Amino acid sequence: MTAMVKAEGVHKSFGAAHILKGIDLEVAPQEVFCLIGPSGSGKSTFLRCINHLEQINAGRLYVDGELVGYRQKGDKLYELKDSEVALKRRDIGMVFQRFNLFPHMTAIENVMEAPVQVKRESKAVARARAERLLDRVGLGDKAKNYPSQLSGGQQQRVAIARALAMEPKLMLFDEPTSALDPELVGDVLDVMRGLAEDGMTMVVVTHEMGFAREVGDALVFMDNGVVVESGHPRDVLTNPQHDRTKSFLSKVL
């Protein structure tokens, strides 16, 4: 079985700042893969590399067996055109820390936008699916509300529905609950838990250790651009081997 995400020695720099210093990891299909670590450790950057919002400087990154951002012919790499990159992103859903819903569209229009504009689906088909998805995230009655009329937790759930509308094979979550009031975190995590139970492959950058322990199948602790420790969430979180992991966990748990 090919890995859904495979990273081999991935490096990424922004100018002089060396953010990722050789990341190797593998995400199996239907796995919930959690990335934890202090801020600035490069976990969000790595996530953004997976759907080519950032371009990697060295190493190889594969999604579902295909190289991200490049085409390989013999020994040579060719950069993909924007349209080819866009084609690949259709299959990868992404959820952002700050939701990034389109503020000039209602909740249901947000969810319908990509299927209609990108897949050229009819509005009726897209609307039917959007209604189903909004129901699924518990917001069937908020379809006609604009994002500014929704709470943070509701906005994030619409954002998840929007990503799911493209029927992706992989979902990326970039600290999906970090911008939420504590009492709203649970609703979003419940939706993510439901997704995991349905067998969605998910890469989750998170500070929710409880979620990682309960739902996660694999966990990686990153610090300063390298993978410090990886394993099953229960093992890493309860019995960390490295000092750096221990000191991080002692602060957040």
Place this chain on the structure above:
Amino acid sequence: MTDIKKTGPADQPPIPSTPPTGPEAIRAVPVRHYGRYVSAVIAIGAFVAIVYAFSQGKINWGAVPDYFFDHRILKGVTQTLLLTALSMVIGIVGGVLLAVMRLSRNPVTSSIAWFYIWFFRGTPVLVQLFVWFNLGLVFEYIDLMPIYKDYWSSFMTPLLTALLGLGLNEAAYMAEICRAGLLSVDEGQTEASHALGMSHGKTLRRVVIPQAMRVIVPPTGNEVINMLKTTSLVAAVQFYELFKYAQDIGQGSGAPVEMYFLAAAWYLIMTSVLSIGQYYLERYYARGSSRNLPPTPFQKVRANLLSLGRPKGVMA
């Protein structure tokens, strides 16, 4: 000075007890703004003095109402409005295009846009009008091989000269306004759109431009008002609009200066109407972004009158 009455005994906390009874409203003597009365009197006096001076000048004021609704003047007004509208359409379409080009990652298109803006913003519009008018010196013929061929001088009518001159110049200014609007949209919006698999063009059309509008619209209204006045320059390239007609009538009727006043009055009327339109447009786009909408002009006038009568200056 004041006569605030506490509702409870002194040993209770200072927060007044809330309804059902409710606290007694404060009744205080308001601050008197004597300066406002004095300055209003001075301003009115100065205004009256200026009006008097003009009325006593060697100006035949009777000529203004005589020609105010002259058919040539009315024709000129419609021509001015038409030219304003068409030039602004060229300016806005060109401006959006240039702004997108300027922000493009393609160095060729962004350089072309930079050069265009540099040139058209850097030279006077009057000079540009003359250049368009006299382009026949450079290109003798216009030759669109299969469909059209003519002498440049007969192709370049005054209307086309005016439209190109004003529209292309405006496009450079609109480009900067649009660029500011496009840059004002959060980068996360573009990322979210790209992450959904939307192309650059789709992202721009569906996500970025609609959100940029609230930043672009108010200064564009300003540009329309500016354009309305700038159209008077095209009299120089023989296009007949309000100013040119007024000039012609003035020379024919022996009341040239009077006709300039007449034209000024018409421009003032038109810009006033546009200003009111712009005001309500801005109010419309302020919805959702600011909690308190600014008052309408009528509300403002009412509030000002009330504040003069009642020096406390309570806004209506």
